[in-house]
Structures are given as structure tokens and as C-alpha cells.
Amino acid sequence: MSFDLDVLAISPTASDDAVRAMVRRCRDGQHPEGDLDERIVGFYESLRARYPDFPPYPDDSPWMSMPLEVGIDHISVSMSHGQRSDAALALIIALATSHGLTIHDPQNGQVTRPRS
Template sequence: MSFGLAVLAMDESADATAARARYERCTTGDHVEGDLDERVVAFYEELRARFPDHPPYAEPSPWASTPLSVGIDHVIMNLSSGAAGDAALRAVLELAAVHRLLIWDPQSGDAHPPGALA
């Protein structure tokens, strides 16, 4: 079993409606052109240093699918259930708070502003 999670570079005042719209835009391939958001770059680099999404993979890998979906303003992940997924989830929450990224839970439809879940 796995579950999806996204970190989005959005203003701290963004609500669930705005987060859902951004997530849907990202997952349908309707990516915005522009410069990379430095917060997303730093988040992704630090996350993949701990939990690679390209070979060689950590064993066991926390990712249900790889590579992670990365754009200029988002990182979308499918985490595996179990100890490896739990460790990656803790890292995602920590790094999202550090880099001031919104967390979007597509299963529940909840948006969590930076630091709300850390």
C-alpha cells in the first residue's frame, strides 16, 4: 500500500482550494514555465540525499514509484507503507517546514502550511 503527498511552493496564506488547484495542474502536466523555486530545489536535494529516487536506491526504498515528480514549484511523492516510508515521511515534514513549503495531502484534501505538521 502507498499514499501520495506533495510539497508545493505557495504563499503561506494558501488554502486547500488553491493547493488542490496547484496539485491538479502539476499532475495533469500543465506545468508553469519559469525559474525554479529555490525552496523546492533545496527540499528535493536534501530529501534525495537521504532517500534516493534514482539508482542506486536505498534498501528498502520508501518510494512506491520513482523518480519523484519534480517541477519548478512542487515535488510529488508516493510513499510506501512501513518503516522506510515512515522515515521518509518524517523527513518530508521536517524539510517542508525548514524550506517553508506547503504540504498537500491528496487523500484527505488537506493543505498544511509550512511547519504545521513538523
């Protein structure tokens, strides 16, 4: 069993509806063209330094699907439920906050904006 999260480079003042609309567009493959958002780049590089999404995979990998889905303005992850994902989830939250990114939880529709 797995759970998913979307990490988005969207304005922290964007409404929950705007966040969900962005997630729908991404999941439908309607990705904008352009340069990578530097916040996403920094987030992804830091995340995969600890939890690679390309071989060789560490034994404690939390990912249920690899490589991670990466767009110019988002990253979507699918993690296993359980103890091996706890540290990865804490890292995702910390990195998203430090890079000014918004987290969307599609299981319950919750939107978590970066803290000031």
C-alpha cells in the same frame, strides 16, 4: 499499497482551494514555465541525499515510484505504507517546514502549511 504527498512552493496564506487547484494543474501536466523555486531545489536535494530516487537505490527506499515527480514549484512523492516510510515522512515534514513549503495529502485533502 502506497500513499502520495505533494510538496508545494505556494504562499502559506493561499487558501486550501488554491492549493488543491495547484495540485490539479500539476497532475494534469499544466506546469508553469520559469526558473526553479529555490525552496523546491533545497528540499529535493536534501530529501534525495537521504532517500535517492535514482539508482543505486538503498534497501530502505520508501519510494513506490521513481524518479520523484519534480516541477519548478512542486514535488510529488508516492511512498509505501509501513515502517520504512515513517522516517521518510518525518524528513519530508521537517524539510518542508524548514524550506517554507506546503504539504498536500491527496488521500484526505489535508493541507499542512509551514510553521513559523
